[in-house]
Amino acid sequence: MTEAPASHRPAAVRDSAPPTIAALASGRGRAGVAVIRVSGSRAGEAACALGAGRVLKTPRQARLVALRHPESGELLDHALVLWFPAPRSYTGEDVVEFHVHGGPAVIAAVLDALTALPGVRLAEPGEFTRRAFEHGRMDLAAAEGLLDLVAAETEAQRRQALAQTAGLLGARITGWQEQVLDAAARIEALLDFADEEIGDEDDIVAAVDTILARLGGQMASALADAARGRRIREGLKVVILGPPNAGKSTLLNALAAEDVAIVSPEPGTTRDAITVRLDLAGVVVAFVDTAGLRAAAGAVEEEGIRRAHRHAREADLALWLVPADEQEDIPPPPDMGERPLWHVRTKQDLVPDLPAGRQDAERFVISARTGAGMDALLSALGSWVEAVTAGPPALVTRRRQEDAVAEAREALAEARAQLAAGDWLLAAEALRRADAALGRITGRGGVEEMLDRLFAEFCIGK
Structure with a gap:
């Protein structure tokens, strides 16, 4: 039996329900069409009040309706209106969508008319998705995936976020929890029925240990791949380093195809880091131009050099630039860490006898001014990006998820140790600790404060 529309439910039920919310669900700015979403027990009443009551008879079918102000009767717009009765809607509540013309005045007029109705207010950021979570339409990992999907800039980010939204992590967590509960049930049987014939204790302990060892291995694999997931989600970082006047800013401008950094023969021109984000091989890559590394000429330049070292420590790849006309190769500082470091000879146009291009796996000769050797460098960068991000969508993509899986894995290791010691x-x-840690990933317990932070990151209409 289907649930009755809000307008057909008893008033007491509607009055006890949370407020009905409304907001622009599509992007802001002028557009051909804008979508205004209304969710809650009074969504059906809102449709009726604006003259779209007939959509309640045909769920999920668009109808062309002349929207009118509920008090004055003034025509607001001609819109396509759709009705999604609970629970088969985005939020799990009654939902009505108004597909109106995308002019700011039209959007404002319809929203003003809706929020003037009793029990209807503007939605807060992420409130539609939070209600979807609270009504079981998605778990917390899927909600995080949806946030990443909305923010996706590249193809790799889109694929990974879409997998999370579809329940990739949530399904795996559910499977892990079922196995943890199976193991826990066997141990509880040993505790509660120790005096009864429930099977050989050694066989039960061995079976539980096998389950926990397999789970621990699966979690270890997920954690080993977490860095790749974060790289795709957050982007890679390539820091451009070198002595003053090595052509760092010129290279950054060439990569960006515009003048984003000041280029000058005066040493110390770049005092602070300048970042350009590019899409390479479907992945966001942030190129960071830094201050020239030398004995600083003043406090401001010294701070810029300090920041250059910090960016180098945080980078996934470092490019060490030295002008081709330098008589001697200038070595990079010794504190570059373990990240890959490529040597790039710049200003090849000043030494035309030196062939431009790739010399070996980690050495290049380029002229950012003429473009000589740039194709080889960009091709190598693209191949590097593909190498460090290749693979199916990562299971774990956020630090919060990674910490919870690590905590669960540690608890499983502790359980195995206690089993071996005979302390059931x-x-x-x-x-129980392992199950609780896994539950936090999908939003089952102990996450209320985190929920407030997460859903605040969404736009208002989501």
């Missing part, structure tokens, strides 16, 4: 009570307690 402590083993059962460790499994």
Whole structure:
């Protein structure tokens, strides 16, 4: 039996429900069409009030309606209106969508008319998605995936976020929890029915240990791939380093195809880091131009050099630039860490006898001014990006998820140790901790404060 529309439910039910919310669900700015979403127990009443009551008879079918102000009867717009009765809607509540013309005045007029109705207010950021989570339409990992999908800039980000939204992580977590509960049930049987014939204890302990060892291995694999997931989600970082006047800013401008950094023969021109974000091989790559590394000429330049070292420590790849006309190769500083470092000879146009291009796996000769050797460098960068991000969508993509999986894995290791020591009570307690840690990933317990932070990141109409 289908649930009755809000307008057909008892008033007491509607009055006890949360406020009905309305907001622009499509992008802001002028457009051919804008979508205004209304969700809550009074969504059906809102449709009726604006003259679209007939959509309640045909769920999920668009109807052309003349929207009118509920008090004055003034024509607001001609719109396509769709009705999604609970629970089969985005939020799990009654939802009505008004597909209106995308002019700011039209949007404002329709929203003003809606929020003037009793029990209807503007939605807060992320409130539609939070209600979807609270009504079981998606778990917390899927909600995080949706946030990433809305923010996706590249193809790799889109694919990864779409997999999360479709429940990639949530399904795996559910499977892990079922196995943890299976192991816990066997241990509880040993505790509660120790005096009864429930099977050989050694066989039960061995079976539980096998389950936990397999789970620990699966979690270890997910954690090993988490860095790749974060790289795709957050982007890679390539820092451009070198002595003053090595052509760092010229290279950045060439990569950006515009003048984003000041180029000057005066040493110390770049005092602070300048970042350009590019799409390479479907992945966001942030190129960071830094201050020339030398003995600083003043406090401001010294700070710029300090920041250059910090960016180098945080980078996924460092490009060490030295002008081709330098008589001797200038080595990079010794504190570059373990990240890959490529040597790039710049200003090849000043030494025309020196062939431009790739010399070996990590050495290049270029002229950012003439473009000589740039294709080889960009091709190598693209191949590097593909190498460090290749693979199916990562299971774990956020630090919060990674920490929870790591905590669960540690609890499983503790449970195995207690089993080996014969302490079944402590083993059962460790499994409860593992289950709780996994539950936090999908939003089952202990996440209220985190929910407030997460859903605040969404736009108002989502």
